[in-house]
Amino acid sequence: MRNNERLVLLDKDAVESLLKADDVLEAVREAFVLHSQREGRVFQVVRERLSTGGVFGIKSGDVQTQSLLGFKAAGFWPTNRQSGGEPHQATIMLINPATGRPICVIDGNAVTTMRTGAAGGLGLMQLARPDSTRVCVFGSGVQARVQLTFALRLMPSLKRVQYVTVNGEKDEAFESQFRSYCDIRLAEDRNGAVTDSDIVITATPGAGALFDLDAVRPGTHFNCVGADTKGKRELPDGLLERVRLVVDDRIQASEIGETQWAPKTEMIELGDLLTGNAHFDRQPGDITVFDMTGLALQDLTVARMLRDRATEANVGTSIAWPW
Template sequence: MTENPTEHATLLLLSRDDVAALLQPDEVLAATREAFVLHSQGEGRVFSLVRERLATGGVFGIKSGDVGAQALLGFKAAGFWPGNPARGADAHQATIMLLDPATGRPVCVIDGNAVTTERTGAAGGLGLHLARPESRTACVFGTGVQAQVQLRYAIRLLPGLRQVFYATANGQPKPAFEALFAGSPCAISHAADVNAAVAQSDVVIAATTGKGPLFDLAAVQPGTHVNAVGTDTKGKRELTEGLLAKARVFVDDAAQSRSIGELQWAPDTACTEIGHVLSGKAAFARGASDITVFDMTGIALQDLTVARLLEQRARLAGKGQSIAWPW
């Protein structure tokens, strides 16, 4: 009798610790760039987004897509559960699954928390290509995990950065946040007056939970670049009324930005997808007085290209847990 090979199939599991050991910022940056370029070229598809509020108070979402020519298919189930910190866990939770597009068989399940954090930081880093290369001052709204990774990439990719202001939700300094960047070339100081800090900054990074506008329109000076990170659900907002109308606006996905990003508040705003800039499909030359905004809602292709990278590295290094998965 012929043996059925499907009975010996396996599924690779990559835990939080596996992912942390495998993630390398430069590789994530390259994989995230590839995701945006694939999206621009139409080689990578982004499927319809699921993003729903739960009776438990959380928000649940599914981002999925594929790259047919690369046999890449998968999804990320993720969301936000505000009660988790009281349980000693991160409020953001995510799990990624890669599947064989020829059979539908799951091939790898990955803890998605660190992936989401790092690929979003990398996306923000790519958005900084829109900023003035000589930028020396930045203002960061938020001090959580995402604010930390956004600032880490900013310091990495803007070599002239020397002064960072940070704004907190309660208006009080956070020494622990400052300590994280004690060895960087930047002076880190709390922004007691957020509008004054924005007015002094070449780059503004908004990485909050999106409860409302963070600064006044008048504070944004000509030449400023803004990375808008935190608005990823209907009803969320970080940018003030009128800013998009004054800016050259860039997004990761136009339809998604109009649905759940900052453009939900001004859906008729003209915008350019960042992938078009990175692929050369859209020319970009910054004028000295241009205000630029990059609205980041996060697309499935980012998760998939980084997940594929992790799967490949894990198999080469013998990392993760392989379990029987007959089908």
């Protein structure tokens, strides 16, 4: 009976109780594979600036063979900091593709954070030199922390971390989170930190180039997170023309990612590397870039995993949703 249908709500506490790094890694890997195999579709991204100073976006997609359909409404509201709130906000909705009715609504903040960290980790495993030991992180916020967490988790060879903050000041909370896993310190000079690192992670609001082109040495890998809207960037002019470029989605990266600044650059999708549809023979002197704009499929596969875990654990709120 239609009137017996219910809507599952997973709030922040429910999501955080269910979200496990290994589960998210598996779900994100599946998303990339589905994208490569063209079983999963990503629809055109909505990304618009608001008069309130915020940025609002919608990422949506489906996997028709798995009856998976949905979207994430998300964005960035910097004024939230004034009231002690998180500026990044996201809500995910799963929809029954046969009826169009919503079946699950999920607080997407932690999902977005962790699935992006997992994507970065998968990029490192595919692209960074296996003998990498030194990392430079631009940013010390939520996304910088999760990127570094997955990097240290998946590449135990990493021993030394330098980080750059927006104000140039030490972030004790950031350091304390990682001090037991690596030698971590504030970078004295951002260009010097890039030159001295095997891996560079850029996780900033994307307001402009973070370092000079001549600071980049052969063999460096870059995980780029901050460019997710037209006009945003973190890399200097001329770098993309010198690199081997990997993206999560060609069209999306060329429109809103770091790749928007050099859209004719030859590129490979990460999913194709994971499935073997493309091959990558990294040479020691190659400079590599993974341009992450975030796939809707990542949100959907992680959301489905959370819905399933919630059902098993009887977590969340189920409300009548008749029609």
